[in-house]
């Protein structure tokens with residue numbers, strides 16, 4: 019066996035490289051797919067000068083590993099097809115890296131368009147050149163922008179700046195002429211708070227509610243579009259509409275000390291036209307533009323809704339020849355300040371259109387529409403009536419017992435859209451600068467009788483790929499998974515927000531500490547979270563303090579530990595799941611600054627003492643309460659802060675090692691070890707095997723963070739098990755902090771059965787209880803159907819904790835080895851739990867598609883898996899012995915691509931090279 023594997027490693031590749039064609043009969047054994055730049059497909063306007071290139075290898079042969087690659091980057095399509103990499107020819111590089119390969123050619127210039135392709139050599143033959151891909155470089159420095167910021171720094175007589183501010187949208191336009199043949203045109207826009215861009219009457223791009231929100235004083239995002247095909251010879255017109263978004267913040271007049279505002283909407287615009295004779299022209303924002311704030315969008319307020327008067331429409335305003343003599347002259351306004359950066363995370367888009375399930379008449383002129391699903395987005399309506407008829411759409415997550423819309427949990431958000439009809443014709447309308455979190459809509463003033471067919475639900479979230487699929491034999495788990503997915507997508511709004519419905523919608527750090535990791539199985543959230551790390555860094559104070567909300571639209575600098583430590587867990591997630599090392603490199607110094615700041619300021623008796631939220635939202639003693647006041651349910655804040663700091667230190671130690679900062683790594687290890695000692699001295703009772711007041715969270719954190727002395731692990735685990743199974747009668751007893759580790763903690767410590775019990779419960783408190791009570795998303799509170807509406811959203815994701823991670827890693831058995839990130843090495847170890855008879859999951863990793871599809875039939879275990887090319891998997895097959903494992907019709911140990919490693923308890927452990935495998939075994 020040993021001898022054979024040496025032969026395989028050394029001689030086989032050479033043999034196959036020269037004779038690969040003969041062995042497989044065709045040249046396309048190995049092909050390349052999904053070429054990505056910065057993990058984006060053919061991006062326009064990125065502002066990195068050394069983009070990272072990735073490709074996916076597909077192979078018909080098992081155990082395919084890349085041995086070398088060659089990348090060509092050219093300045094023209096022609097050069098690339100002639101295999102001339104005038105910008106970069108990497109040459110043949112001996113390496114198995116196929117993701118995040120850094121561009122290393124000549125300096126890339128602003129607005130440059132680059133064409134690239136790759137070929138690889140593998141142990142199973144070489145690929146042909148991939149099909150070409152492209153990327154274009156954006157405007158690299160603020161100085162590259164021509165023109166100036168324009169807008170109008172005042173409100174208009176019809177506006178009102180109060181707690182419920184109303185500010186109409188601003189329409190801007192300009193005409194220009196092109197005199198020569200255009201070879202390429204690129205539009206760059208920073209439209210704040212939100213913009214819609216039109217060329218010759220056509221909308222540019224399919225994004226909505228763009229750009230991504232930031233702390234606009236610190237940095238703004240631009241979007242870039244290739245608009246070559248949208249320009250005409252001769253007369254052209256460009257038009258933009260500016261909405262308020264988070265720039266003109268709608269609640270600032272109410273709590274100016276807490277809610278940050280930035281001013282009136284404004285924009286910077288550059289249209290760069292390249293003519294085929296080599297000359298260039300730029301159409302830019304300046305005071306030759308005209309502005310009109312008296313158009314149809316009368317008010318647009320993220321919390322209160324949009325009002326649209328169709329009688330104010332200005333047909334043709336964004337095409338050439340329109341009479342704008344009555345419009346105002348746009349004025350130069352102050353720039354927002356900070357950096358201008360290309361937006362690398364996806365914009366929001368209408369991602370799905372769903373149909374209502376019912377409409378009911380409540381009373382004269384009032385109807386309740388049920389979408390059947392809680393989500394974030396808006397309603398599209400078709401209507402016919404008379405001029406001036408006014409339809410009101412009020413959005414809510416639920417209805418009351420009497421059938422009326424339930425809005426108490428929205429606090430003071432009015433969540434109402436208003437449409438005023440032109441009349442006489444069939445009209446179709448959907449808003450532009452708002453979104454609502456809702457399932458039900460109250461419709462008043464609709465002319466005639468509204469029917470289901472008159473409405474569409476437009477589901478809006480960040481345009482990211484769905485990467486995961488998951489199904490099991492357990493109906494509760496399946497329903498909760500679906501609810502989780504809807505909850506997660508609802509709250510992606512260019513930043514991860516807490517909820518999409520009430521007057522809050524803030525990017526709270528603590529809601530995503532481990533949630534982001536679970537989410538990453540379902541959605542490719544790599545760029546959203548990379549952007550969020552930038553938001554967090556920008557929100558950091560000079561002294562190191564990091565707020566609980568970033569961008570800090572709400573000012574919450576509380577020096578809490580648990581919420582800000584999300585900075586580190588997200589960087590770790592991006593590295594683990596996507597192999598994104600760049601984020602660690604970029605943020606290391608700011609993370610360290612925060613760690614040092616917290617340690618210097620809040621260390622007392624060897625512990626970190628600052629905590630604000632406790633184990634937020636533990637199941638309280640009464641069903642009406644939001645927060646428990648029972649000291650037996652609450653976990654000591656110093657314990658939470660200190661344990662979290664230990665975990666953050668171990669992540670920092672890992673990052674320091676990756677960055678070769680060995681002194682830092684030693685320092686963080688020393689810090690963690692000192693806290694551990696003080697922690698155990700203060701909180702641990704070794705006799706009882708309990709920490710502090712014996713809450714699940716108090717015991718769980720030291721267990722999963724490696725704080726508990728090794729020889730006390732079992733006893734501690736027994737305390738946790740007793741608490742859940744005896745005291746809580748098989749129910750969850752953790753809040754946001756404990757739930758982040760609960761499912762994995764139980765499973766890794768030998769009790770996946772308890773984890774399964776919690777996952778499949780349908781009574782209070784549990785995720786299944788939410789579903790049992792009609793939830794189609796995840797609630798903010800375990801008792802969300804009975805608690806005070808003040809803080810009771812029906813669409814929050816924080817209570818998911820590590821549930822989704824558990825679904826994929828432990829139930830399906832798809833996990834990236836933390837030491838070989840981005841699924842370069844996959845650990846496939848589904849838990850065998852009584853009651854679960856099958857699980858089917860797939861996950862599109864950056865290396866390719868991973869699948870795990872298992873079922874139990876009596877004593878037989880049947881398992882189909884896929885391992886992507888250029889990766890390998892450790893496969894833990896439930897089996898009484900290795901001989902009992904078959905792959906296809908053969909003994910697994912004799913099967914191509916598999917190597918038996920050892921028996922580990924009741925599992926036969928194999929190493930699998932890439933490929934599809936069908937295992938059967940006897941358990």
Ligand code: BGC
Pocket residue numbers: 516517522526527528529631809814816
């Ligand atoms: C938010 C939470 C957040 C919490 C922290 C709430 O109002 O909705 O999701 O984490 O406040 O205090």
